[in-house]
Amino acid sequence: MxxxxxxxxxxxxxxxxxxxxxxxxxxxxxxxxxxxxxxxxxxxxxxxxxxxxxxxxxxxxxIPVGIATNMKVDGRDVLVPMATEESSVVAAVCNAARQSYDNGGFITSMSGTRMIAQIQLVQVSDPYHARMAILERKEDIRLICDACDPMLIKLGGGFRELEVRVIDTLSGPMVITHIIVDTLDAMGANAVNTMAEKLAPFIAQWTGGRTYLRILSNLADHRLARARCVWRSEDIGGADVRDGMLLAYHFAEADPYRAATHNKGIMNGISAVVLATGNDTRAVESGAHAYASRHGRYTSLTRWEVTNEGHLAGSIEVPMAVGLIGGATKLHPMAKTALKILNVQSASELARIIAAVGLAQNFAAIKALATTGIQKGHMSLHSHNIAMMAGAVGHEVDQLAQILVAKGMVRLDIAEKELALIRGS
Structure with missing residues (x-):
């Protein structure tokens, strides 16, 4: 009890x-x-x-793990494991990828594998002078940071760049140092956090100020994954469908209320692959949403245009801090299996495939919204969940799901009544 x-x-x-x-x-x-x-x-x-x-x-x-089929990324056919509880997510990616497959699929690129750690400096009477003093120590900073992780240096990574900003806050001016580090095939949180903590006392010493936070930033805008794809107009239902999808995008681009749901749909695909591979879904999600607000207002993570030939061109650019080593990627057996299925050789390749999945997910969502509406496909798949919640087993699940869809009432109360009729007959 x-x-x-x-x-x-x-x-x-x-x-x-x-x-x-x-x-x-x-x-x-x-x-x-x-x-x-x-x-x-x-x-x-x-x-x-x-x-x-x-x-x-x-x-x-x-959490159920499914495979997105039909994905062609940079000329290579890829099977993509996706971990999600939401009906229609995997099916949507498969469908979007199929409609682009014969036209070459997705083309991707990556800005790099660099992560940012921030060091907060306060109680400085001359913040701009302090900023200059820190910038002058770039080579000292490089030596301090690189000494923290000799293996990373041996593999070709390490400190790359230094940025120092003065920001106004409720507590007065703060001097924020960014160390930018190439973490290669690791997500890199532990590496850059260690460097930031090692460096902080030196910054305080050089400036006479006091350092507080020493932590990575999940706004990984030095680690951008990009994907683009062209869907031929005749493959997606013609010009009317194409134009309806553009209107859906223009709505999301202009209105944060719509953009929030638009981008949530993108993250349905992205987060599912991030989770399946044992990476940090919260880090990727926070970085994506912060990036969507980088120009001062929240907007779409994707862009949609019409080519000279009249086809629909989509593109996405999104921070993608994922890795192949460290954390659950090397501990969780399912994550290791998912990476083997993907057959990726680098964190960059994984990030680019994930961006392509996000673009495919967005294509499927805005096409559904612009044509049949989002509920038709979603509720068709969701009907199986409702059928099982009502107690259906075995062949009853498909039978009851079909009845619910045919009635256009995918509800638990209806499912319970229909299941009773099935069993009574």
Whole structure:
């Protein structure tokens, strides 16, 4: 029975074994035997690995992984694993890619694999003078940063550039130093954070100020992934469809209320691949949305135009801080398997494929909005979820889903009534 009077103050919880934690939480929350067993089933992630990936580990939340087919990126056919719980996301990418496949698919590029770490300097009476003093120490800064990670230097990465800004804040002027570091095939958070922490005391010493935050920026605008694609007008339903899609884009470009949903659709595809490969979805998402606001207002991450031949050209440019080494990419067995399926040789190649998926997702969404409406395809797939929620099993799932779609009422109450009729007959 659930004990509503329990205390969340559990001394030494992190020192307990996984089984002990499950037993304790199950008792406190009143979990039944089925729920207890569910907590103990960690699926394809070994309990020992999970216990070292996060604190107070109990179990896993399994997310479906699907494969986006039809993707051709830079002349190479690619199978793309996508981890998502949302109906129609994988199907949308497959459909968009199919319509571009015969015209060559997606062309991609990358600005580089550089990450930024910021060092905050305060309590400086002459901030612009301090800025100059820091810039003059560029070579000293290079030596300090590169000494933090000899292996990165050996592989060809390391400190690349220095930027120093003076910003006005509620606490007065601050001097913000950016160290720009090539982290190669790593996402690079640990590398640049270590460098920033090592450098901070020197900046304080050189300027007479006081350093506080030393942390990477997820606005990775030195690590931009780009993708472009041309969909032939005849392959997407003609000029009327093309023009309707342009109107949908123009709406998103002009209005942040629409842009938020427009970009959410893009991130449906991007985040699914980022998650499947064990990369940091929150870092990529925050960077993307910040980049969409870089000109002072929130707008579309994609651009859509008409070519001289009358075809639809789409492009995307988005910060993409992903890696092939470090973190869950090397620990989680499913992430390692996903990377093997992708057959990518560098973090740059992975980032470029992810950008192409984001563009494909956006194409599918705005085409659906401009033609049949987003609900037709989405609800067709969602009907299977509703059917299972109503209790359908086996062949009943497809049968009930078809009934719901035919009625145009994909609702749980309707599903329960129709399932009863199926079983009664």
């Amino acid at each position: 659930n004990n509503a009077n329990y205390s969340s103050r559990i001394s030494g919880f992190h020192k307990k074994s996984v089984d002990e934690r499950i037993a304790l939480i199950a008792d406190m929350a009143g979990l039944n035997d089925t729920e207890r067993a569910l907590m103990g089933n960690s699926g394809n992630l070994d309990q020992e690995i999970g216990n070292h990936m996060i604190e107070n580990f109990l179990g896993t939340m399994t």
